[in-house]
Amino acid sequence: MNNAKMSPVVKCAVTAACMALCVVLPIALHAIPNAGTLLSPMHLPVLLCGMICGWPHGLICGLAGPALSCFITSMPGIGYLPTMMIELAVYGLVTGLMTELVHTGRQLADIYISLLTAMLSGRILTGIVRALIFSAGSYSWKAWATGYFVSSFPGIVIQLILVPALYLALQRAQLVPFRYGERAARRTSLGSQGQ
Helix, strand or coil: CCCCCCCHHHHHHHHHHHHHHHHHHHHHCCCCCCHHHHHCCCHHHHHHHHHHHCHHHHHHHHHHHHHHHHHHHCCCCCCCHHHHHHHHHHHHHHHHHHHHHCCCCCHHHHHHHHHHHHHHHHHHHHHHHHHHHHCCCCCCHHHHHHHHHHCCHHHHHHHHHHHHHHHHHHHHCCCCCCCCCHHHHHHHHHHHHHC
16 A cells, blocks of 8 residues: 555544444453553554544544444443543544645654644643533633643653554554555655664
């Protein structure tokens, strides 16, 4: 799949695999106390899906992944499901859009701009929705900052490390098309190894 666009069938297969990971990862980490808040395991496959498959698939993965997990494993709980679906849908949507729109000429810069924009957008929009709809009148700036940045800090770090690493590994394995051609991808890889 070198320098070619992914087929719709492959995109659907990757999206299905990412939705399955939204169910499997929370189960795998269930033994760790408060793993859902600390590690945010569903965020990783949704962000990766948006980056690999584009915004429509990222959006679908962000909506369907937590819903499937809730109905199969009761994680997240039904009361928290709507806000989580909104948050993850924004992650998948914005990661996909930014991956299409951002072309700095440097692959790692593109990845991190897309990733950080999506992570901030999801947290901001979900905070607004919680403040105006789900927890109207009782949701504070402190609750938002604590819930979306302080408590989930380990998950944020994991996502910032693993999403680019997995994306580049899939690219090197020729499972994801090269963004700037194979030579540019190799230069990026060699440059990051030399640092």
